[in-house]
Amino acid sequence: MGKQYVYLFSEGNADMRELLGGKGANLAEMTKIGLPVPPGFTVSTEACREYLRRDQQIWDELRDETIDALRNLEETTGKKFGDRKNPLLVSVRSGSVFSMPGMMDTVLNLGLNDETVQGLAAASGSDRFAFDCYRRFIQMFSDVVLKVDHYLFDRALEEKKKSLGVKDDTGLDATALQEIIEKYLKIVSEKTKEPFPQDPLEQLILSIRAVFDSWNNQRAVVYRQIHKLPDHLGTAVNVQSMVFGNLGDDSGTGVAFTRNPSDGTKELYGEFLINAQGEDVVAGTRTPLPIAKMNEYMPDVYKQFVELCELLENHYQDIQDIEFTVERGTLYLLQTRNGKRTAASAVKIAVNMTEEGILTREDALRRVDPSQLDQLLHRRIDPDVKLDPIAKGLPASPGAASGQLVFTADEAERLSGDGVKVVLVRPETTPDDIHGIVAAQGILTSRGGMTSHAAVVARGMGKPCVSGSEDIRIDLNAKTMTVDDKVFNVGDIISIDGSNGEVYAGTVPMIDPELSGEFSMLLEWADEVRQLGVRANADTPEDARKAREFGAAGIGLCRTEHMFMSQDRLPVVQAMILAKDHEERQQALDKLLPMQQDDFTEIFRAMEDLPVTIRLLDPPLHEFLPNLEDLLVDITLLRERGNDAKELRQKEELLKQVRSLHEFNPMLGHRGCRLGIVTPEIYKMQALAIFKAAATLAKEGKTVIPEVMIPLVGHETELKLMRELVLEAAAEVKAESGQNIEFKVGTMIELPRACVTADEIAAHADFFSFGTNDLTQTTFGFSRDDAEGKFLLEYLQQKVLPENPFAVLDRDGVGSLVKTAVEKGRGTKPELKLGICGEHGGDPSSIEFCHQIGLNYVSCSPYRVPVARLAAAHAQLNHTSQGKD
C-alpha cells in the first residue's frame, strides 16, 4: 500500500495542521466534533511536496485517491459529479500550514459545464441563478487556473451591460447571461488555444495543480522571504461540496457571534438573510435581519444553531464568529473562528468564561491582550461612530477632548474659570503656557514632536494632546487656525484624539474610562501571577492618587521640573537662574524650598507606606527662560522704532543671558546631574525639601519611603558626589527635626556609558532606574523630537527598523546595554534594586523583556498601570523568571 495523500474531512483533526494545512485541519476538526460542515476532502501538503519533486506532474496514485474521495463525496451528498440532473459542485481552496495570502484564490462552483448548468437550473428552480453561477465559475477558473487575463472577462461583461443599457449585474437576465457565457467560452478558447474544459474531473485536477503551483508563485515566495517562513512545506488543497442559501424561503445565510463582541454580554449577536447567498449580505442590496428573528422564520434551525454555538464556544473556549448557510432547511457551518472583540468585551468575556468554568484564571489572563486595555483607560471617542478628521498630528498624549478654540494660555484660563471647556491651540508651548495647559481640556500644536514641551507636560497631566500637526496653520495675530481653506476662529468647537493624532471640527461623542468589576477582577488575578512590580510615573498628588487607584505599588518616577514651571514659581526660578552670584541664587532657592516641600508633602501623603522615587532637577536651565526667537523679534522692533531705550537695554541684557545658556544640542547639554555638579545648591535645596517633607509626615506618625534619584549619571564620580550631597541634607534635617527617615539614593541609568560602567556606578547606588527614553536617544543617536514624525516615519515605512524604538524597547541595541548594566550592577551589589521608568515601562513587549532580564519593577504613566499589571502577568506565564529573588 502506498502513502495516503488525500484525507476526507472526517479522517482528520486539529492536530494534523502540518499535513492538512490550517484550513484543512480546521474543517476536519469541525467535522470531527459533529458540526454540520459541507463534506469534502483535503489533498495533503505531502502530496504537494511530492508533486513538486515529480516536476509538477500529477501521478496516477494521487489521481486515483482523489477520484475515490470524490466518490465518497457523491455518496455523502447524494449528488453526482457531472450529473446533468443534480450535479455535485465543489469549491477548491489552497491552505498551507501558516496563513499565506500570497497563494491561489478560491475557485467556487467547480463541476459546472454546459450540461450540469441545466441540472443546477432545475434543482434551484432558477435559470438565471444557474447561468450566473456558471458565468462566475468560468471567469474564476480561467483567471486562477488557466491564467487568462481577468480584464478580458470584465470588458466583455461591461460591453454586454452597455449594449443592454443596464447598470448592475442583477439587471442581466438568463438570456443575457447565456450570451455572456458564450462570449467567455470564446475568449478562453482564443487565449488558451483549447476549448474550456467541460470534464468536471479535468477541472478538478487542473485546479489542484494550480494550487500546488501557486506555492512557488512570486507573491508567495516574497511573502515567505519577508516573514521568514520555510520554502519546503508546500500547501494542501481543500475540496468541499457547495451549498446554496438562495434556493428558496427555506434557505438562507448569516453571520453571528456567540457573545456580544462590543460589550461582552452573553447573547447571540449577528444577522441573517432568507433566500440569499453570502455575497448578498456583503453587497448590502438587502437589509439583513437580527439573528434573533431567525427564530420566527425557521425555529428548528434556530434552535439547532443556538445549541451549536454553545458547543463551539465550549470546544474552542472562546467567543466564536460563525458563518452559516441554510440550504432547504438544512444548517451548514462554513466557518468558525475566534471572534474579534473590543477591549471591554475581551475583559468581560474572559472573566465570565472563567466564572462559567470554561476557562482557568491563567487562560483568562492570556485571553486579554494588554495593549488593548489602553482603550479603556482614557476618555475616548465612541468607536462606533465614523468620523472624518480635518487634520492629523502626532499622538502625543492619549485620550480625547472637545472644546472651544483658544490661542493663549490666559484666554484658556479665563474661559475655563467661567466653566467653558477649551482646547488650547499653539504653534508650540513654553513654560509660560503652563496655566493654560492646566485649564484646557486638551492641547493641539502645529510644531514639536513627542517630547516637545506640550507633549511631555500633557502626558504628565494625563491630558490629551496632538502635537506637531503640520496640516494646520496658526495665525496668532489674526487669532485664526486654517486647515486647507477652512478658517477656524476663537470660540469654534474642535475635538482632538490624542491616541491617534486626529483633529475634528465640532464635538464628537465620547466614552468615559471605566474600571468595571470584571476589569478589577482580571487585574487581581494578574497580581496573583506576576512577579514584576508595577509603579507609576507621577508628578502631582492627583496623579499619585490616580496611580494608587489603578493599583500602582509606588511611584517609580516623580519629576520635579514641572513643579518649577507653574506660573507663580517661574519668576523665582528665573531669578535663581539669572542670579549674578551665589548669594542671589541662594535667596531665590530659599524661596523655592518651602514650595517644593509642600509638593513633596502632598505626594508623600498620597503614597503613604509606598516608596516614592523623586528625580532631582533634570532639564537644562534655559528651558525656564523666555524664548530666544521672541526676544530677538522684540529687540529688532525696539531698535527699529527707537522709542524705548530702557526696555531695549533690558531685553538686550536678557537676550545675552539667554544666549549664554542657549545650547546647540540641549538633549546632550548642561542638564541632569551636571546641574547638580556645577550648581550643587539647587540639588541641595531639593534634597532638603524632600527630607523636610518626609519629617513633617513622620511627625504625624505616617510612614514615607523617599528614594532620591540622580539623573543622567555617566561616571561614577558624579553619583559619588551627588550621593554625598543628599546624605548631607538628610543629616541636616535629621539633626533639626529629630526624625529618622529611612531612604534610598540611586540613579537613572540612561546613558550608554552608565551601562558599560554600571559595576563602578553600583558602588554608590541603592537602586538603578533605567531611563530608556534617553537611553534610546543616545544609543541610536536619535533625537526623539527630530526623529518621530520625520525620518523615523520613513524608517518604519521602509522597514529599516522593525518598530519605533521609543514605543517598543529595542532589545538588540538598547536592551543589550540594559542587560549589561543589570549584570554589572548586580555583580557589584547583588541586592541592587532595578526598575525602568522610561515610557517603555507601559509597553507589553518591553515589560516582557524587563521580566526576562530580572528587573524588580516597571514604572509607567498612571493610566497604563493596569496594562502593565496584565503584561507583567503575561510575561510570568510565558517565561520563567531569571535573576529574581
Add this chain to the structure above:
Amino acid sequence: MGKQYVYLFSEGNADMRELLGGKGANLAEMTKIGLPVPPGFTVSTEACREYLRRDQQIWDELRDETIDALRNLEETTGKKFGDRKNPLLVSVRSGSVFSMPGMMDTVLNLGLNDETVQGLAAASGSDRFAFDCYRRFIQMFSDVVLKVDHYLFDRALEEKKKSLGVKDDTGLDATALQEIIEKYLKIVSEKTKEPFPQDPLEQLILSIRAVFDSWNNQRAVVYRQIHKLPDHLGTAVNVQSMVFGNLGDDSGTGVAFTRNPSDGTKELYGEFLINAQGEDVVAGTRTPLPIAKMNEYMPDVYKQFVELCELLENHYQDIQDIEFTVERGTLYLLQTRNGKRTAASAVKIAVNMTEEGILTREDALRRVDPSQLDQLLHRRIDPDVKLDPIAKGLPASPGAASGQLVFTADEAERLSGDGVKVVLVRPETTPDDIHGIVAAQGILTSRGGMTSHAAVVARGMGKPCVSGSEDIRIDLNAKTMTVDDKVFNVGDIISIDGSNGEVYAGTVPMIDPELSGEFSMLLEWADEVRQLGVRANADTPEDARKAREFGAAGIGLCRTEHMFMSQDRLPVVQAMILAKDHEERQQALDKLLPMQQDDFTEIFRAMEDLPVTIRLLDPPLHEFLPNLEDLLVDITLLRERGNDAKELRQKEELLKQVRSLHEFNPMLGHRGCRLGIVTPEIYKMQALAIFKAAATLAKEGKTVIPEVMIPLVGHETELKLMRELVLEAAAEVKAESGQNIEFKVGTMIELPRACVTADEIAAHADFFSFGTNDLTQTTFGFSRDDAEGKFLLEYLQQKVLPENPFAVLDRDGVGSLVKTAVEKGRGTKPELKLGICGEHGGDPSSIEFCHQIGLNYVSCSPYRVPVARLAAAHAQLNHTSQGKD
C-alpha cells in the same frame, strides 16, 4: 649581627631605590661611577619603617650606625662634626621611593652652633658669611624640626632691618646678624621651653626623627591618597656634607646642560659664577658668565667638568642638567638629572646619540614624547618671547596667525586678493563665510565651541582658529571689536594662537614648522618598529599631498561636506535641498556630480597607489541653509517697514523651509546615512562621482583604491541598503567606462548601538572606522559644542572626569564599546579592516589603546601624522600586539 640600616653613598647604587629612596639611590649611583659628589650617607626606608613600628623611637643600634657613618664622613672630608676650627657641616633631606613633595623640606648647614660658627668664619674668611649661615640654619631647623612658627623669625628679621634702615638681607653686616641670631635663639627657647640644641649629633638625630615623622604628616598622607601610593613604604634620610662655592676666587657655582636644550646642538650650555653660592645665581643679583668662560678662570676644573659631562651623558644615556660647586679648586657635583628640552632638541639629541652609538634606535624612539612633536608641526609663536594675551578663547585649531582685523568674509577675500594678511573676526561663521576663511590667515570667533563651524572648517584646512572667546565683544554694525575698554577697528593688527586659545594685539614673532633631517630619520625608525598603520584625515588635494609628505599611508577620512560648502556650489546645494520634487532635486544633483567628480579625481591623483576612505555626506542639510535668526530679524524689519512685499513673501517662504528643516538636537537628527535612506539620490550622486573619478584615473593607468564609507550607521539594515546603492553605482560606472575598479564599502562606527550590534553590521562591511568624536558624544551624552569650555571645564577642574574625553579616549566607557565592536565585528568577519578616524587618532594615549585592541590603523589630521607614527611605535615598544595579523 643586626640588619644594616645606614648606607654610605659609596655602598649603594641606582638599583637600591626601594631601600635608599630615589634621591639616596641617585647620590649613591653618582658616587659609584666616580663622580665628585660631596660624601654622605643614607638612613634607609627600612629604618623608617622600624622607627614607626617602635612608636617613633630611635633605637640604640640605629644611633650607633649613624655615628659610625658620621665618623666615616669625617675621615673622608677631613673635617670634624662640632669642630670649632674646621667643622663638618651637613645637609639633611628626605627621600622616598616615589617623589613626594608632601614631606619634610631640606635642612642645610646642620652642625653649626655658637662655637662651630667661629670655625666656619675662619675657614671661609668671612664672619658675615658664617653668621648668615648660622642664622639660616637656626631658622630652617626650628621651622622643620622644632615646629616653631616660621613667621616669628621673619618678623624678627624684618624688625631688625627696619631699625637699621636697610632694605635687603645683604645690607645686614656681621654684627647685625649676630644680634639676629641672639634674638632667634631667644625665640626658640621661649617657644620650646628648651635652649636651641647646640650638640651637632643631637641636631642630626632630631632631624632624622623629623624626616621619619614627616612620612605621616597630613600633606604627605593626602598626597599619597590622591596619587594612590602605598602608605607602608616609609622614607629614607640623606645626610650629605656641605660644600661652599663662596670661599674665594678659586670657588664658584654653576648650572649646565651637556647639550643645547633648545636646539639639541652638541655643546656645553649653561652659566657659572665665581665666588658664589647657588642662591646667588637664582637671586639674579650678579650676572653669571657663559659656561665656556670657565675655561679662562679655572682651566683645570673646566677640563675636569667637560670630561664629567661626557661621562654622565654616557652613563645616563641622555642629556644631563648638572648643578655643580667648586670649593677652593675642587669640583663637586650636587645634582645631575635628565635635562628638560624642546621638541626640536629632543629629536636631534635622540638621533645624534644613536648615531654616536650611545642609544639604540628603540631607545631613541622612547626618548621622544610624541605629544611634544605637535610643537614642530605648526607655524607657531616663538616660545622664547614672553607675551601678554589680551583675551582667551578655545584652542580650536592649532597654529598661530597675525593679520589685519576684518569682520566680513568679503572683506577678507578682497584684502587677501590685494596681498594683505588678515584675521577674520566673527561672532560665529556659517557656510556663507567659507571664502573668507579660505582667504584669512586665521579665524577668531566670540561664540561656538570646538566643533563649531569655524573650528571644524579651520581644522580641516589646518588654519589657526580661536573660537568662543567670550572676552571679546564684536559690533558688526560699528565694525569694532572691544576687549575690556580697548576698541579695535578694521585694519588693526591682531595675532592669535590656536594652540592655546590666546589673542594678542599687534604682530608677534613666529617660527615656521620644519621636518628636519633628524626628524625624518626618527620617524623612519618609528615606521620600522610600529605595526599600527597611520593614515590622514584630508578633504582636499592640498591636504592629501601634505598628508603624504608627512608619511600617511592613505586617507582614513575624506569628508565630503566641505566640498558642498564652497561659495560656487552652495546655491546649487541649497537648490537641491529646497527642491519641490524629485525632478528638481535630480537637476541640482546633476550639476553637483561633475564638481564632486573633480574633487575626487584630484584627491585620488594625490594619493595614487594608496587607499582613500571617502565618507558620504554626513551633516544635517539645514547646515547648508541661511541662518534662522538672521531671517527672522530680516522678516521682522520687512514687516515693520512694509515697503517690500515681494521680498517679505520670499523670505517668509524661505523661513518656513528653514524652520521645517530646523532641529532641536541636530547632532542626533536627520544626518549621516539617514540622509541616504530618506534621499538616496544624494548618496547615489556621490557614489557615481567617486567611481567616475576612479575610472578616469584608471584609464590613465593609475591605481586608485577607493573605500566608500557610510556614516552614522546604527542598524545593520541601514548599511545593507546603502551598500546596495553603492554597488549599483559602481556597476553603472563599470558598464559605462569599462574600467574595473577595486573598492571597499564600510561604515563609521560612531553610535553605541553600532558597537553592541557590530556582529550584525559586520556582515555588510569590508571595514569599520571608529568615529570616536561622535561615539564619545553619544556614549557620555555630551554635546561637544555645549560641553567644552562650559560644564566640561568644571568637570575637569573638580576632577569629576580625569581627562577631557574628546582629547583622550575614555577607555572605560567609550573604549569598552569600541572593544566590544572589535570583538563582535571580527567574530563575524575575521578579515574586517579596523581603523579610527576621530580626533583621538592623533592622541598618543588613544593610539596606544588602538594598538592594544588590535586596530589596523589610526587616521588623524595631516599635521599629526608624525605624532601618530611615533606614538604607534611607542605603543609597539610598550605592548605586544593583540589580535593583529
